[in-house]
Amino acid sequence: MLASRKRASSPVEADQKKPREKARTRPNPKEAVKKDVGTCSMDKKQIGDRVKAALALNKYALNRTVINLQIDTAFFRTFFVDNDKLSKPVSITPTEFDDTSPVVVVEFSHHQAAELLGVSKEIEQMPKFPSREMLNAPIGLTEVEQLNDLTSQVDTLESLLRDIYPRLDVLSSQLVDQTLKEIRSRTPLPQSNPAVPNLPTLLPSHTWQVNPSLSFTDASLGSPFGTAEYTDEDYNRDDKVQAMGFVGEHSEMAWLYRLKRDLDQDSFPPIEETPGRPAISSVNYFQDDSDLLLPDTIDFTHWPPQHLADNLVDAYFYAVHPAFPIFGKVTFLHQYRSFYSNPNLRPGKRWLALLNLVFAIATRYAVLTDQLQPDQDDHQTFFARAWSLSVGKVALLDHPDLQQVQVEGLAAFYLLSIGQVNRSWRIIGIAIRSAVTMGLNLRSESESVPQFSKEIRYRLWWALFMLDTVLCEMTGRPLSMREIFYTTPLPAPFQEEDFRDDRVVQLITRQEIRGAFVTSLLPNSTLTPLQDGVSRKHPPQLGFSQRKREIRTPQALVESQAPSLTPNTSLYFLYAVDLAHLLRETINILYAPRATRLSRREIETAISTFNDRADDWLSHLPAEFNFATPNTNVAQPFTQQSASLAFRFYATKLIITQPSLRLCQSSTEPRSPGATCDDMATICVQTACQMLDLLPESADTYWLYSIAPWWCVLHNIMQSTTILLVELFTRTHLGTAKATSLIQRVQKATRWLNEMSAKDPSSQRAWSVCTDILSRHGLKFWP
Template sequence: MSGQFPPRPSKTEPRSDILGNDSAAFHYDWPGAGSRFPQQVSTEFQANIDPVSGEELLRPSSGEQSINAKVPIPRSAQTIPWTSTSRTSRACENCREQKAKCSGHRPTCNRCKDSGIRCSYGDRKKEKIIKEIDTLKAQIQTYETVLREVYPRLDLSSAQYVDQTIGGQLVRFWNLKSLLCCVNPLLLIKILTNQIHVQPSNSPSFRSDSGAGMDHPLATIDHTEEDFNRDEKQALGFVGEHSEMIWLYRLKRDLDQDNVTSLGETLDRPSISSMNYFQGNMEISVLDAIDVLGMPAQSTADKLVDAFFDLVHPAFPVIGKRIFLSQYRTFYSNNPTSTSRPGKRWMAVLNLIFAIAVKHSLLVNNEPDEELGNHLVYFTRAGRLSLGNVALLDHPNLQQVQVEGLTAFYLLSTAQVNRSWRMIGIAIRSAVAMGLNLRSESDDVPPLSRESRYRVWWALFMLDTLLCVMIGRPPSTGDNFCTTPLPIPFLEEDFENEEVKQLIMDYSIRQNLLKPLVTQLHYSPQPSHQTIDSLSPASLLAPGKAKQPAQASPVSIENIIPNISLYFLYAVDLTFLMREAIETLYAPGATRRSWLEMENAMSTLNNTADNWLSRLPTEFQFTKFDSDQPFALQRVSLSFQFYTTKLVIAQPCLRRLAHQPVGDSPSGSICDTMASMCVQVARDMLSLLPDETDIHLLYQVSPWWGILHYMMQSTTVLLIQLFMRTEPGTTEAVGLTKDIQKAIQWLGEMAKRDASARRALSVCMDILSQHGQKFAMEID
């Protein structure tokens, strides 16, 4: 704009800035603004008076002009009407640029009108700021759109850098209290549109694992927040992301934080152990005055042994039933009080069977049975017989592995999950020391013993996976060093048949028979690992011999009659899928995958689970509790195991969406679909329970050693959906509250006879009493 007007003259030189209408025809060759006429002028000038200023002007004589002579500028004889001394409140851009007086007329001031140039008035300071903010908003919306598209494809370091940058800009914004200093596009647009509430950096909700961090694709990766060396936390210890206890902990923390934030208060970080509903903080009573070699009467022992093999052995065949029952009858056929007794470890196995059966009876009847005895007495005897310092230092044998496995199961049945998890680790190490994780090619091992050892390994494998999910810790067993074939779908009583013997001894025949029964796992967690086939259960049927031509099986699939061994095969196959889900979605190796890859993995795992369900025989299809149906316990056990596998697969999507505004995820996306499926699976799990509570039926036809875990897992998912993603008064809210009330009723009945259920009920009621008012939940 500075070139649109000539420079203003100084006070000492003649006015030459007021031009006539033909001023545009003149050419200026002045050296610059404020310059004088040349010192040497060879032209003679005639005096003339300026009619405006009254000053004397110099005009050259006619016909005598020098090359360097200046051309005189004629002055307008008209008086300028806008030379008022009054000041205008706002000057145009051109006058402001030239620092000239402006008339302030709109739309064109007099100065611009006379000069024939375009006149414009700029915005005021406040208007400029508003326009700049609007421009920033538009830019940020563009940046946010691009960032949302690019973020899932970022590698780990880039994603962490983005998160750290967002957090740093938030601290700057809070400390300086200036909108313009918070230049991060994604954060600024959320602040300007009131999508987030800015809090000081010392607020409990300002941390990387809070809800704001759920955009991170690796939000399910474990980390520690507490000192587990403290006494009150040692009983529980570390709890990982795939445990429902950590889901409950995060839900309660977020809900409590929302309450105190609205009141302007601060909240101390709660302890994860506050969500612990197990009995790890209680000491196990060890009885001193006890006869280690004491035994119950044979009638009592028969009841306990039968209960164990009916209710526990099908899902946990750590004991060879046929061999053990033969030894048991021999033991009681002789005088139990005589000096002729089996070894201490066998006696420990028997006492652990008694302890587990008595614990189940106590849950069913809700009162001790003097005839059956005290389960702590049997457990103490077993511990002194085989779990002392000497036994733990000895090289393990098969009976020692069985003792340690049964001990882990007993601790689980008494809700000592932390101790059970540690004991199953010892049992697995003992089993590896015995080579039970590998196939046997020894001709010295008979077929019956060989298949029984395989089942011992898979029993430990399944219990380890269950405890891994309950407490959220990594499994103690791995696939890379396991070549044990999957169990055959025949009862132990049939192992002596020639056709079954051939199936046990010939791996190619075993593979040819079992491959159509098991599920192929098509998802590999790491490209550097083995191929998909090497990780699948089918590949474990005949490791190392897959290239051999398959031989005809002496038994066809059509001839396999549903039995508890076939149930165990399906349970092991589904356990592989659970293990795959944990390693894929929750292990630290998941940090190398973007959220898009995580979604694809969850979708693949979910499809594999559905494929497993499609293979399930009619005899094992899911139904509600009905003790009159055949394989009632096996049906319910498989249903709970299937539903908990689906929950573990889909839970990361539910957690991700729980911390985003409702509707933020597009309907039909993988994340939205998986989150909805997670909620539906939780409701399906609770629908297995009868509407009328019947504790006796619950403990008879369900996996009673883990039923509290399954109920709390499904209830936690429904609580997350209700409080984080549901509006009060909607149809969905009514359905969720109804399901949660059903779960609370069952927990209330279980709490009358189980201390762990009382704790679980207390944890749920604490959340509902503080935050359930807006949903008008009527819970006694």
């Protein structure tokens, strides 16, 4: 390097030396200026173009954009030194210069650049730019236009990435995350806008990435959509608070309490809460504060007569098993018949506990549907036997086996059915831990386990999955299992009796064929390839049995099996699991405490995306289960399954869109009529109306408990009623058609709650909570 500098001067250097030799005569400076202005390397127009290029990047500007310009000395002296109207440059290189200096490097600040163009007002409002180096090279008008085009392309690609990111599989989403991380490492963000940690990548495959540049500056203030990362309740205060437990933001009790609190505070005079009583417990309508009355002495040798037992078992398989296949029907019925036909048979305690839980749940269902026999034991007695045999006391210290997992799952369901939601939530957590202990969260490749048994175990896992989803939705608490930790294949859409059929066995034993088949049924499923064995990058767009399937992998075998699949309760369960996945992903993204770090734009985009995916799920529902567009030409043998999917679908949509309703309720920011938040809030209210429209105008509890998901229908009615009350009291003007429609539906809901109160104490409490709010604050709607 040093040697090369001693060589002959370059032609450019030689040309620069000649003027310096002539300059020794020290001519008049004014004459030098006149002589050199016309030949300087950058004139005023070029400087303006250079500044425009910087302004074209205004979307990413710094606190002080610095523009480096190489200017001939004479030009610099004429326009910047002798011009009193312009402020002095930030720096000049060299610091000591005279007329013999060929070139002066000048740094102009952002505001000085604005002075050159006369746009100082506009430049003061510009955002910041992360990279000074991008402005160091000369830029012309052509480059300005290119930068504008590139900026527009980046915006388009960014929007596209946001749209498709939730639909990516695990590997693709990780690749996107890694690529963005590398880009950020090459172009760091400014110090004045620190990045906020992203949501954990341990969320389901379709995670929503936090954009650091759009995040709230103070996450402790909470999200405007209602998610909180703190609690202001002491849940250890007394027995009632402990019985209720924590209630999270995706529970309708949290929505209802917030409305009640705001209405009480806005009333005149303000209504004070009862001293010493936990705030949210004032709207708690469950029964956890009621003791479980278990008899001290239990006769383990007493069993119902077989004709009563047969009725209870039939009722269980009608009312529970299709939605929660916790054990195999074929195996259980064989064992049950052997037990009653052979008095000398002595089953194990866990099987006896299982049978008692079946009797307890069926008896509870018989109470609701007015089918209880006069000489029949009550459901508490059956549950007490089961609890003593295999749930309570020492039994929980034993190592679990498959029957113990089934017993714990049924115990959780029974507690849910009688309104003991907090206790049920705790027991389902134990059941899931027992299931993981047994490895049920993973696909079985054991050669010692028959395929029939594998399928029963898969269904047990998904039954626990469904029960956990319902309980977390009702309590507003976190989910008990994470998607990245289970690879259990999705439930096969065939009846249990068909699992020994050769063609069915051939289809479900090979994972790639099974995955392709499930993909044909759920072409836009929210599930990951780990569950179905195939990638969803290009899923085949197929309908149900009415259309020919065109599965590419492996096509021949899948097509040969397609005609054998007819609508059945197992297919219903598959679609229910798929919808539950979407609900769980929604809870993880919109309601987890870390959602407070998401910006309003990101939340709105996530809500819109989840809502579209819910609608897409509905569009692929087979006609036999489709509740939105009933087909009069199709028989209705699956009315119960269709109603169950309807309530689950509308409940999912309410949880997706409820944050938008809350923001529109509380926000004072002006919004355009077509704003995403307003659109989603409208959909939320419409969904609540659609859910209540599922109920006949005349309250009929037999129809309700026979057709609807009886174990959680009260929760669903309270979800929709709460949304309508929020809309009525916060966004509706008295005397409008909208007010009239909302009032009619609220009245319908209270009629149903009142009718349900005759058989269900939880319904009676729910009716009291709603009528209390209406009596205090609804007189203007009911004069």
